[in-house]
Structure formats: C-alpha cells, structure tokens
Amino acid sequence: xxxxxxxxxxxxxxxxxxxxxxxxxxxxxxxxxxxxxxxxxxxxxxxxxxxxxxxxxxxxxxxxxxxxxxxxxxxxxxxxxxxxxxxxxxxxxxxxxxxxxxxxxxxxxxxxxxxxxx
Amino acid sequence: xxxxxxxxxxxxxxxxxxxxxxxxxxxxxxxxxxxxxxxxxxxxxxxxxxxxxxxxxxxxxxxxxxxxxxxxxxxxxxxxxxxxxxxxxxxxxxxxxxxxxxxxxxxxxxxxxxxxxxxxxxxxxxxxxxxxx
Numbered sequence: 001x002x003x004x005x006x007x008x009x010x011x012x013x014x015x016x017x018x019x020x021x022x023x024x025x026x027x028x029x030x031x032x033x034x035x036x037x038x039x040x041x042x043x044x045x046x047x048x049x050x051x052x053x054x055x056x057x058x059x060x061x062x063x064x065x066x067x068x069x070x071x072x073x074x075x076x077x078x079x080x081x082x083x084x085x086x087x088x089x090x091x092x093x094x095x096x097x098x099x100x101x102x103x104x105x106x107x108x109x110x111x112x113x114x115x116x117x118x
Numbered sequence: 119x120x121x122x123x124x125x126x127x128x129x130x131x132x133x134x135x136x137x138x139x140x141x142x143x144x145x146x147x148x149x150x151x152x153x154x155x156x157x158x159x160x161x162x163x164x165x166x167x168x169x170x171x172x173x174x175x176x177x178x179x180x181x182x183x184x185x186x187x188x189x190x191x192x193x194x195x196x197x198x199x200x201x202x203x204x205x206x207x208x209x210x211x212x213x214x215x216x217x218x219x220x221x222x223x224x225x226x227x228x229x230x231x232x233x234x235x236x237x238x239x240x241x242x243x244x245x246x247x248x249x250x251x
Contacts, residue, residue, distance in 0.1 A: 054165045062158050066201035074196035075173045079188025
C-alpha cells in the first residue's frame with residue numbers, strides 16, 4: 001500500500017497526497033476536488049521550500065543546531081490541520097484524529113526519504 | 119507560574135520563548151544551553167513569525183477559494199526539524215485583538231525533542247484562555 005492509502009485509513013484524515021519538489025506533478029486521494037488538491041499541493045510545496053531555506057540559513061549561522069534537514073511542518077486550525085512530512089501532505093479533522101499519532105506515523109513511514117528534495 | 123514555565127514542563131521541552139509579531143525575541147527559558155542557545159532562539163523566533171503570517175494568509179485564502187472553513191485563525195504553526203520541533207502560537211494575541219485591545223501580548227513557542235514531543239499537549243497550553251485585561 002502507498003503512504004497516501006495508509007494515511008486515508010487513519011482516523012480523521014480527510015485527504016492526502018504527494019507532490020514533486022520541482023512542482024510539475026501531484027497526486028491525491030480523499031474529499032477534495034482536483035483543483036483544490038492542486039492548490040493545496042502548491043501551498044504545501046511552497047511552505048516546504050520556505051522552511052528548508054530557513055533551516056539552511058539557521059545552519060549557516062549556527063552549525064549542528066539540530067533543525068536541518070527539516071522533516072516537515074504542521075498548521076493547526078480550529079477544526080482542521082494540515083500536516084506535511086517530506087513531500088507528502090494530509091488534511092485532518094481535529095475532532096476525529098490525533099495529531100501526535102499522525103506525525104509519529106508519517107515521520108516513521110517517511111524516515112527513509114532523502115532530504116535533498118529531488 | 120507563567121505559561122513559559124508550563125511549556126518547559128512538557129516532555130522533551132528544550133526551550134520556551136516569547137516573541138513579537140515582527141520576530142524579536144523577548145523572554146525565554148532554555149533547558150539545554152549546549153543545544154539551544156539564545157542566538158538560535160532569536161533566528162527561530164523570526165522564522166516562526168514569518169511562517170505564522172504566511173500560514174495565516176494561506177488559511178484565509180484557502181477558506182475563500184474552497185468554501186471550507188475551520189482553518190482560520192491559525193492556532194499553531196509547528197516546524198518539525200531533524201532532532202527537534204518548534205510549536206508557536208499567536209492565539210492569545212488573536213483573543214486580545216477580537217476584544218478590541220490595542221496592546222497585544224507576545225506570541226509564544228516551545229522547542230521539544232522529537233522523540234518525546236507531545237504536540238497536542240503543547241497546543242493545549244498555548245490555547246489556554248487567559249482573561250483579557
């Protein structure tokens with residue numbers, strides 16, 4: 001099974017997908033239209049690129065800080081959250097799922113993904 | 119007991135800090151000065167202020183574009199690093215804004231070791247309602 005299929009089986013996950021770091025492809029499953037999923041993948045990719053730039057800047061100023069390479073990020077809203085690890089994103093309903101479980105699962109499942117963003 | 123002290127009691131807490139909307143570091147606590155120092159916290163606070171603003175803009179835009187609500191206002195932004203994660207929130211600030219206050223409290227954040235990080239517990243402390251003076 002792919003990670004996206006695994007994620008959709010987790011409680012509270014509304015949609016999940018993957019995007020190419022170079023921005024030319026994405027795929028998804030779940031309760032989003034194709035156009036909304038495309039926009040979600042663009043926003044997730046932009047933020048991932050941004051936090052990687054920030055982490056490399058921190059590394060230049062303070063080597064071995066423990067931040068780089070960043071594994072991902074998470075935005076927690078009142079009802080929904082967006083969790084991104086490597087190039088995989090998912091939308092979760094806060095009332096039905098556990099952020100701790102989701103981040104733990106994604107970190108473990110994607111631990112082998114190289115951090116060079118290719 | 120301040121919120122910063124409560125954040126420092128979280129499992130794996132390495133540092134807790136307050137910062138302005140522009141990213142300037144204010145009061146802070148550091149548990150392991152050999153791993154997280156003031157210089158790292160200073161840049162981290164600026165990074166987190168920027169990311170929180172961008173996430174807020176994206177949540178606002180996403181809700182308008184899709185009609186899906188429940189993303190805005192952003193409660194917390196979390197950056198998951200290789201060894202540690204940082205969770206920041208401007209929710210208390212948002213509560214003061216909604217109460218019509220001009221003097222706003224600082225934003226707050228906590229750095230936690232990934233292996234022990236309890237994100238939901240950090241959210242609960244950062245989302246704690248305090249009386250608006």
